[in-house]
Amino acid sequence: MKRVLIVDDEPDIRELLEITLGRMGLETDSAADLRSARERLRGGRYGLCLTDMRLPDGTGLELVRDIQRDHPQTPVAVITAYGSMETAIQALKAGAFDFVSKPVDLGTLRELVRSALRASEAPAATDTQARQAVAPPLLGSSPPMQSLKQAIRKVARSQAPVHIHGESGTGKELVARQIHAQGPRASAPFVAVNCGAIPTELMESEFFGHVKGAFTGAVSDKPGLFRAAHGGTLFLDEIAELPLHMQVKLLRAIQERAVKPVGAHEEAAVDVRILTATHKDLQAEVEAGRFRHDLYFRINVIELEVPPLRQRPGDLPILAEHILQRLAATWGEPPKRLSPGALEKLEAYRFPGNVRELENLLERAATLCEGDIIQAEDIRLPARRNGTRPASAPQEPPGARVHAPLEHQLAEQQRAMILEALEATRWNRTRAAEKLGLTLRQLRYRLQKLGIE
Numbered sequence: 001m002k003r004v005l006i007v008d009d010e011p012d013i014r015e016l017l018e019i020t021l022g023r024m025g026l027e028t029d030s031a032a033d034l035r036s037a038r039e040r041l042r043g044g045r046y047g048l049c050l051t052d053m054r055l056p057d058g059t060g061l062e063l064v065r066d067i068q069r070d071h072p073q074t075p076v077a078v079i080t081a082y083g084s085m086e087t088a089i090q091a092l093k094a095g096a097f098d099f100v101s102k103p104v105d106l107g108t109l110r111e112l113v114r115s116a117l118r119a120s121e122a123p124a125a126t127d128t129q130a131r132q133a134v135a136p137p138l139l140g141s142s143p144p145m146q147s148l149k150q151a152i153r154k155v156a157r158s159q160a161p162v163h164i165h166g167e168s169g170t171g172k173e174l175v176a177r178q179i180h181a182q183g184p185r186a187s188a189p190f191v192a193v194n195c196g197a198i199p200t201e202l203m204e205s206e207f208f209g210h211v212k213g214a215f216t217g218a219v220s221d222k223p224g225l226f227r228a229a230h231g232g233t234l235f236l237d238e239i240a241e242l243p244l245h246m247q248v249k250l251l252r253a254i255q256e257r258a259v260k261p262v263g264a265h266e267e268a269a270v271d272v273r274i275l276t277a278t279h280k281d282l283q284a285e286v287e288a289g290r291f292r293h294d295l296y297f298r299i300n301v302i303e304l305e306v307p308p309l310r311q312r313p314g315d316l317p318i319l320a321e322h323i324l325q326r327l328a329a330t331w332g333e334p335p336k337r338l339s340p341g342a343l344e345k346l347e348a349y350r351f352p353g354n355v356r357e358l359e360n361l362l363e364r365a366a367t368l369c370e371g372d373i374i375q376a377e378d379i380r381l382p383a384r385r386n387g388t389r390p391a392s393a394p395q396e397p398p399g400a401r402v403h404a405p406l407e408h409q410l411a412e413q414q415r416a417m418i419l420e421a422l423e424a425t426r427w428n429r430t431r432a433a434e435k436l437g438l439t440l441r442q443l444r445y446r447l448q449k450l451g452i453e
Contacts, residue, residue, distance in 0.1 A: 002026055002027070002046075002047035002048070002117055003026070003027045003028065003029060003044065003045070003046050003047060004021050004026050004027070004028050004029075004046060004047060004048045004049070004050060004113070005028070005029050005030070005031065005037065005040055005041065005046045005048070005049040005050070006018060006021075006028055006029070006030045006031070006050050006051075007030070007031045007032075007033075007034075007036075007037040007049065007050065007051035007052060007055065007060070007063065008030075008032070008050075008051070008052040008055075008079065009032050009033060009052065009054075009055055009056050010052070011032075013052070013079075013104075014030045014032075016104070017050060017104075017109075018030065020106055020109060020110070021113065024110065024113065026047075026113070029044070029046075032056070033055050033056045033057045033058075034055045034056075034057045034058035034059075034062060034063060035057055037049075037051065037055075037063055038063075038066065041066070041067070041070070041071060041074075045071075045074070046071075046074050047074070047075075047116070047117050048074065048075050048076070048077065048097075048113060048116045048117060049063070049067060049074055049075070049076040049077070050076075050077050050078075050079060051063050051064070051076060051077075051078055051079065052078075052079045053078055053079065053080050053081070053084070053087055053091070054081075060078045060079070060091065061078075061090060061091055061094055063076065064076050064078065064091055064094045064095055064096045065094055065095070067095075068094065068095035075097035075098075075116040075117075075119045075157065076095075076096055076097060077096060077097050077098045077099060077100065077112055077116060078091040078096050078099045078100075079099070079100055079101075079102060079104065080099055080100075080101050080102065081101070081102055084101070085255060085298070088101070089297070089298070089301055092158065092159075092160035092161075092301045092302075093160070093301055093302070095158070096158070096160070097115075097116050097119060097157070097158055097159055098112050098115070098116065098158075098159040098160075100112055107269065108257065108269070108271075111271045112159075115159065115184050115185065115271075116184070118184035118185075119157050119183065119184035135174070135177035135178050135180065135181040135190075136174060136177070138152075138171070138174060138175070138178055139315065139318050139319055139322055140312055140314075140315030140318065140319065141314070141315070141318075142307075142311075142312040142313075142314045142315045144307035144311055144312050145307065145312055145315060148175070148304065148305075148306065148307065151304055152175065152178050152179055152182065152304070153182060155179060155302050155304070156178075156179050156180075156181075156182035156183040157182075157183060157184070158183075158302075159273050160301045160302050161254070161273070161274045161275070161276070161298065161299045161300070161301045161302070162176075162179060162275050162276075162301070162302045162303070162304060163275075163276045163277070163278075163282070163299050163300045163301075163302070163303045163304070164176060164275065164276065164277040164303075164304050164306060165277070165278065165279075165281075165282070165303060165304070165305055165306070166277070166279065166305060166306030166307070166308070167279055167306075167308050167354055168279045168353065168354065168356070169309075169353045169354035169355055169356030169357055170306040170307070170308055170309070170354045170355060171306060171354075171355055172237065172277040172279075172306055173192055173235065173237060173277070175277075175304060175306055176190075176192070176233070176235040176237075176275045176277065177190060177192075177235075179233070179275060180232070180233040180235075180273075180275070183233075183273070185231065185232045185233055185273060188229075188230075188231040188232030188233070189228060189229050189230070189231065189232035189233070190229075190232055190233050190235065191225055191228050191229035191232065191233070191234050191235065192235040192237060193206070193225055193234075193235070193236060193237065194237045194238055195236055195237065195238050195239050195240075195241045195242050196238040196241035200243055200246075203242075203243075203246045204246070204249060204262055205218075205222065205224065205262050206224060206225060207224055207225050207226060207246070207249070207250070207253070207259070208224045208226060208249070208253065208259040208260060208261050208262065209221070209222045209223045209224025209226075209227055209259070209261035209262070210222050210224070210261050210262035210263050210264075211261055211262070211263040211264050212263075213263065214261070214262045214263025214264075215262065215263070218262075218263070221261075222261075223261075224259065224261060226253060226259045226270045226272060227259065227268060227270055229270075229272045230270050230271055230272060231271055231272075232272065232273070233272065233273045233274075233275060234272045234273070234274055234275070235275045235276070235277070236250075236274065236275070236276045236277070237276075237277045237278075238277070238278055238279070239276040239277065239278050239282075239299070240278040240280040240282060240285050240290070240291060241278075244290075244292065247291065247292045247295050248292070250295065251292065251294060251295045251298060253270070254274055254298055254299070255298065257269060257270060257271065258270060274299060276299045282296055282300065283296070308351070308354050309351040309354045309355055309357075309358065310350045310351055313347055316343070316346060316347055316358075317338075317343060319355060319358060320338055320343070320346065320358065320362060321335075321337075323358065323359050323362050323363075324336050324337070324338075324362060324366060324374075327362070327363055327366055331441070334372060336366045336369065336372050336373065336374050337372060337373055337374065338373075338374050339373050339374060339375050339376065341375060341376035342365070342374045342375055342376045342378065342379050344376070345376045345379050345381070346358070346361070346379060349381055361379060361380070361381070362374075364380060364445070365378040365379050365380070367441060367442055367445040368380075368442060368445070414446060414450065415450050415452065417436065418432070418436065418443070418446060418447070418450070418452065419452070421435045421436050422452075429443060429444070429447075
């Protein structure tokens, strides 16, 4: 049976917590001050510690730090005074699992205790196969990726909000899924939403839901994203795109742990862990007045930086192999491989679009290459812009650069030859591909690229 340590100098609070946890089938020990709590921790192992922030001989923050140092497998949750959000965030930054405000809502407390006890069962939550069943693995063993994976393992056990920052295409959602998969909420929903993709007039309904008849077109109740993620994780991608009026409503939902559906008269409690991401500098957005400082303070309790691909070149071979195997599985054919020259060409490129750009380059190369080996000439890097060379240009011999007018002429020649073959075969794509010496897949790729319907 799991034991819980309760630390509070008020006998009434201790008794209330002991009765509540006892009804959950849990055994409890209690301490009235910091010294007694430390003695209890030295004498036994606990599945959770609940501590008040104000103690006669110290603070709950000191106990959080003690437990992080000496008993890292024990989650610790803090009880804060009503409205002491800054104190709660300090505790989360120090390593607290979560917090609950006075007067203690027993329903919220029970949810917190259940989540914390699941977190204390670390071996089950960190099983590699189980993790990968929930989220794809983070590939790479370069120093930046090792640091990121270590940070993910650490923050996954907490309920603190995490803000994930990184350039476009670095895999911020994959990091969020790993945090969810390695934490105590892994078996609950993971709901991801791109804040920039929701029309402004629909945002409140999408986030918080609505009741039937709330507005024209509301023909049935809708739960909304918060309630869809209840018990699990809500990932808000590109949060910097939220308009200011929605930032206010989002802040309230996060702080109150409740949402009010459009047209409803009462709030509904929600239990979600908030993860956010953006490619923008949120601090700069705050300074420019485009993002609320109080919301930034609330969601940026822990920040993770996802490294761009150019800072982890050693990971490129394993990433390329994984992408090519995934493409082969989709296409139902053996995976293609990179020649040494093709890999060298990729390694010399800086990838402004990061892993997403690598995926696009390899899909195009795998489509156009002949045989099972992708050669260097199959890797079509972007043309230079504004008179500057592409990142790999120093490796190209003089005269090898292709100018935009020539590219245009070649595209027009391809278009004419393809149209001629299609017309000659009465638009039978299979026969047209044979006539052009292409596979059907290669023809389809060229049709899409050239915009031929």
